[in-house]
Amino acid sequence: MDKTRVNERIRAREVLVIDEDGTKLGVMPTYKALELARDKGLDLVEVSPNANPPVCRIMDFGKYKYQMQKKMHEAKKKQKTVEVKTVKVRPKTDEHDMQVRIKQVRRFIEKGDKVKAVVMFRGREQAHLEIGEAQLMKIYEAVKDIAEMERKPKKEGRDMIMILAPKKK
Numbered sequence: 001m002d003k004t005r006v007n008e009r010i011r012a013r014e015v016l017v018i019d020e021d022g023t024k025l026g027v028m029p030t031y032k033a034l035e036l037a038r039d040k041g042l043d044l045v046e047v048s049p050n051a052n053p054p055v056c057r058i059m060d061f062g063k064y065k066y067q068m069q070k071k072m073h074e075a076k077k078k079q080k081t082v083e084v085k086t087v088k089v090r091p092k093t094d095e096h097d098m099q100v101r102i103k104q105v106r107r108f109i110e111k112g113d114k115v116k117a118v119v120m121f122r123g124r125e126q127a128h129l130e131i132g133e134a135q136l137m138k139i140y141e142a143v144k145d146i147a148e149m150e151r152k153p154k155k156e157g158r159d160m161i162m163i164l165a166p167k168k169k
Contacts, residue, residue: 004045005045005049006044010044010056017044043059082114084115086115086117087101087108087139089119089135090122098135105142106143115163119132121158146166147164148167150163150165
């Protein structure tokens with residue numbers, strides 16, 4: 001899980017050592033850096049393994065791990081996940097039902113989610129794709145003040161799909 005190398009796990013022969021208060025101690029053999037860390041009662045933590053030589057810091061690893069965990073938790077809290085909500089209609093969907101679906105789309109977009117509008121075709125309905133496209137365009141026209149079309153209506157299998165996303169502010 002955790003890829004950070006500590007103490008004996010550091011494989012490099014030489015490392016650039018940084019003290020606990022941030023001062024560079026210079027490049028030294030790993031065993032000397034380890035001794036230095038042990039004398040202070042701390043750990044030698046590899047903070048930049050890809051550098052040449054790798055950069056190691058003398059610090060309390062438990063405290064470092066805890067702070068990293070806190071940072072990750074904060075980042076996760078601020079993150080907004082965008083869901084893709086699906087609204088399905090048929091070519092013969094009546095006016096009132098379309099208004100209900102349009103209200104749903106509007107509510108989803110105002111909440112910040114993307115909407116996948118789907119027209120499902122059955123049997124002979126597939127010969128009249130223009131009716132399905134008209135249904136999708138009716139949805140788009142009703143919400144174009146708050147939404148933008150991310151993907152134009154396109155036939156996929158038995159369905160015609162259009163994706164709407166909230167407008168950028």
